Amino acid sequence: SQQGEEDPQALSIQEGENATMNCSYKTSINNLQWYRQNSGRGLVHLILIRSNEREKHSGRLRVTLDTSKKSSSLLITASRAADTASYFCATDRDDKIIFGKGTRLHILP
């Protein structure tokens, strides 16, 4: 069964705009990770945030974590065509990570 659920399921924005994706989960976690999957390619790890952290940055990525609401958000600033991909949140459960269904992001030229 899936632990995390991303919202929205699909998102289209103009190049240069910011994109925000959300993830909600059900049970307590030790960490939450975000992954990207380009069409026809494998998953790539983007960022990991631990349960005692509230915000983390990596380049144009900003991740927040609110353990009281059991939610996380991924912000991509100044989007580029290459950001077109599916984005998955993954939470740890019983010594393994569980993925959500993902948000499909499409950057319009």
Next chain:
Amino acid sequence: DTGVSQDPRHKITKRGQNVTFRCDPISEHNRLYWYRQTLGQGPEFLTYFQNEAQLEKSRLLSDRFSAERPKGSFSTLEIQRTEQGDSAMYLCASSPHLTSGILYEQYFGPGTRLTVT
């Protein structure tokens, strides 16, 4: 290239045949995971190893599926008597496991796309 590799990249087989996939993880990683992904879904956990020990197998995995990691390095996933419902992308990932209770980022291979006709 020192990333995770999988072989073959694509496999087409007839229903009822057996197939075997191979995964070569990053050499220093002691954890190895197998996932299955269908269109529009996230990766679904199948099983994982720490070194050569298989620690967990998903309840969703029928007895037709078996995985091994004989020397704690590469792993194989075998599907016996394939069914059309087995058609999916099979992903392998590896990660270090340094401290009990803390999971680290996983490095994924490109996947093996299985089509059962």
